[in-house]
Amino acid sequence: MHHEALRNWVRQAEADAGERDDRPTSAETEELRRLRKEVAELRRANEILKAASAFLAQEIDPTRRKS
Template sequence: MPAPRKHPDELRERAVREVRTTGRPITHVAKNLGIHKEALRGWVRQAEADAGERDDRLTTAEREELRQLRRKKTELRRANEIPKAASAFFLRRNCAPRGAMLIERWWKTTSVGPS
């Protein structure tokens, strides 16, 4: 589970809106609102990506979809490991005594075995 956000969504929206509408530098807006400038820069970039103004970042919807797909992939991998482990267990359990018997028979019938 992700950590709770440090800044409320209203503050994020207000800060991004102020940067985009006033044209003031991000550092000035961040200083006035008491936010770290790199945090505000990231919020502005994400807002631009969501608006379709940037192609170098995923939109919020795409990020969420990617997160869900990765989670599903992890679940499927775990689900696939269960039958593999079970089949390996039963294979060893059912074949080991038989394999040992076959080796013993071979040993007795060859010239290398006991006379």
């Protein structure tokens, strides 16, 4: 095992125990990961809704109807 890996594990354990405040706890890191994933999904959903809205607006607009 590399000594740097062990040192990182010890630091993380200290952060999780509340002994360090210079790095996020494992729970905070997991929450941040989950929130970033959720934001990405919401952005994708917004893009889909914008595209659908623009499409439907064109379909409803009588000045743009094809004859």
